[in-house]
């Protein structure tokens with residue numbers, strides 16, 4: 820099973836993820852897209868990345884605001900897969916100017 824990161828390791832990872840914060844056992848970022856369809860298009864891009872990584876975000880979509888919540892469910896907390904996915908989500912968001 821994947822190993823949980825320590826609090827210090829999570830803080831170190833967050834230093835490179837300025838748009839993300841920790842909420843208990845998860846990393847969280849909300850992205851506001853210009854339109855609902857742009858929000859859905861971003862979710863679609865992230866879905867492809869998640870499949871490729873075999874690591875899947877919890878996603879909350881509210882009109883044009885998308886919240887990604889990253890946690891490793893099988894480990895019961897934050898593992899190295901979560902900041903790795905956060906960086907990939909940032910990359911997809913940057914690609915579409917968000």
Ligand SMILES: C[C@H](O)[C@H](O)[C@H]1CNC2=NC(N)=NC(=O)C2=N1
Nearest residue numbers: 873874875876890891892893894
């Ligand atoms: C078998 C496969 O590795 C698991 O079901 C994966 C799939 N994606 C996952 N994603 C996340 N976020 N947590 C998991 O524990 C997880 N498990």
